Amino acid sequence: QVQLVESGGGSVQAGGSLRLSCKASEYTGRRNLAGWFRQAPGKRREAVAVISIGGNTWYADPVKGRFTISQDDATTTVYLQMNALKPEDTAMYYCAQADVGRSGAWSTEALYNYWGQGTQVTVSS
Helix, strand or coil: CCCEEEECCEEEECCCCEEEEEEECCCCCCEEEEEEEEECCCCCCEEEEEEECCCCEEECHHHCCCEEEEECCCCCEEEEEECCCCHHHCEEEEEEEEECCCCCCCCCHHHCCEECCCEEEEEEC
16 A cells, blocks of 8 residues: 655745655556645645656646646655745645556546645745
């Protein structure tokens, strides 16, 4: 069972930056996608950014041009660089991984079979 551990969350002022990391406990060779999701209080969890094992990326419209998803060469750690943060970015951020053989839109939660515990990001105005 792959364990995902997020880090890097915190509190920043609007306009600031944070870099989230998601470390996988092992490389299984089955990973297809890695994604970042977020959930604000009272709202549904939503996809933020996704990266494929080959390096293709997808971003939600609200974060395009501000957030960048990347992965290390071993593809066991995925990063989310968040710049120009806004108060509406405040949420619990979760990383997730999807194994090969699972089909669906990259932004769909059900596609992902491993989830981290989350890291809180708070942006003040």
